[in-house]
Amino acid sequence: MLNGERRRRQTTGACTGRLLRSARRIVVAGAALTIGSAMMGLLAGTPASAVAGASMRLFPSARYIDVNQDKRRDTGDRVDITYKVHNAGTESLSQISVRDSAIGAVICTTTTLIPKADTACLAQHYVSLGDMNRGVLTSAATATAESAGGAVTAAGRQITTNLAGRPTLVVTSAVSVTEDGDNSGGLSIGDKVVFTFVIANEGTTTASRVAVIDPLLSSAGIHVSCNGTSLDPGAKLACRSAAMTTTTQQAHGGNLTSAAHAIGVTPSGAAIRGQGNTLVKRLGPRLNAYPHAPSASSGGSSGTAPPASTGSVPDSVTSGAGSRAPGDPASASSTWYKRSSVIAGAGTVSVLLVLGASVWWLWWRRRLRHNG
Incomplete structure (x- = not known):
């Protein structure tokens, strides 16, 4: 009896174990099928x-x-x-x-x-x-x-x-003289100038917070204003600076140099710097006109002394006597006498031409009378 009961229990346990193992296999296979179906749905589209x-x-x-x-x-x-x-x-x-x-x-x-x-x-x-x-x-x-x-x-x-x-910002620059202090007709030290800029977006997206940066103007504390701050592809912005008076310190190598570039922000918020533009203009010394002769105290004849310089001038100018400071009366006197000599010489030539023409005319009339 005991042996039979033991064998029956062993047989029942073995069957139960096989059933549990089969159930686990079914569960695993079902899960795999579910995952596979989900993956196929993601890749190929499954019916909703x-x-x-x-x-x-x-x-x-x-x-x-x-x-x-x-x-x-x-x-x-x-x-x-x-x-x-x-x-x-x-x-x-x-x-x-x-x-x-x-x-x-x-x-x-x-x-x-x-x-x-x-x-x-x-x-x-x-x-x-x-x-x-x-x-x-x-x-x-x-x-x-x-x-x-x-x-x-x-x-x-x-x-x-x-x-x-991304946006691509390109700037072009120009400068104009608004006040010609020495009436030279050109750009010289002491003149007032205004810079104008045109910013173009040659890229493919919109640029925002657009502005012009020019170290020359920034160092002089000159503000630049534009007619907008957003720039779509193919569009342009116009910018203009406040007036600036040129100085000797800005005349590097005799030139006024502006190296401007544009800045902005992409649609994603990244900062960008546009292509730079360098503008070089000849910046000459300030000219002084002397309409009258220098005074006797300066070593010349009596008259009105030349006006003092009203703006920045070069470090020195050269006269016939050598190198003198620009405000030196002797230098001004030398310049005035040189101009006077040129005028006097031109007058002498004119007088000689008139006298020669008169003599020729008298000779020609006498010849005509003699032949007649």
């Missing part, structure tokens, strides 16, 4: 509403078209998206349509499919400035159809088209 015998899959793909053939991605280019709709079930599908969240309605070549058949749908999206500023075009499509058992839907995988771009 399942109908017995009806199944549909959606496979999207995108292609970028450089419409203007400028070898960059910018507004006006096109993104062609193709959607392959597959009838994966055993029932025919009708009223097939595809809708894309980024594009809208999509055109399909056919709206009915027999089991295991495919159809192609196409959408074209032209890139806008908003797309460029966002940097990507995201497409998420859903297909719908009708079957004998009811409505069938399928979601395709999300497609992202990279539209990486």
Whole structure:
């Protein structure tokens, strides 16, 4: 009896163990099947509403078209998206349509499919400035159809088209004299000048917080104002500085040099620096006019002394007696006498020409009378 009871218990335990192992295998296989189905749904699109015998899959793909053939991605280019709709079930599908969240309605070549058949749908999206500023075009499509058992839907995988771009700021500069202090007709030390700038965005996205930086003006504390701070691709901004008086310290090598560049911010918030522009203008010394002769105290004849310099001047000027300071009366006297000598010489030549012409005329008249 005891041996029989022991054998019965051993047999029951072995059966129970086999049943438990089989149950575990079933659970593992079911989990694997569930995971596999989920992965297939992510890759190929699974029906949002399942109908017995009806199944549909959606496979999207995108292609970028450089419409203007400028070898960059910018507004006006096109993104062609193709959607392959597959009838994966055993029932025919009708009223097939595809809708894309980024594009809208999509055109399909056919709206009915027999089991295991495919159809192609196409959408074209032209890139806008908003797309460029966002940097990507995201497409998420859903297909719908009708079957004998009811409505069938399928979601395709999300497609992202990279539209990486950035603004490119280019500045051009100009300077004009607003007050010619020495009436020289050119740019000289002591004149008042105004700088003007034009900033162009030659990039593919919008630039914000646009401004001009010029070390020459910054060091002099001169403000530059623009007629805006935002610049779309292809647009321009005009900027103008306050008036600045040129100084000797700014005349590096006899030139006034402006090295301006533009700054701004991309749509993503990154700071950018535009291409620089260097403007070099000849900056001459300040000229002084002496309309009257220098006074006797300066070593010359009586008259009105030359006016004192009213602006910055070069370190020295050279006269006939050597190098003298610009405000030295002797230097001014020498300059005045040189000018007087030139005028006197010209007058003498004129008198001689008149006398010569008169003598010739008298001689010619006497000859005519003699011949007559």
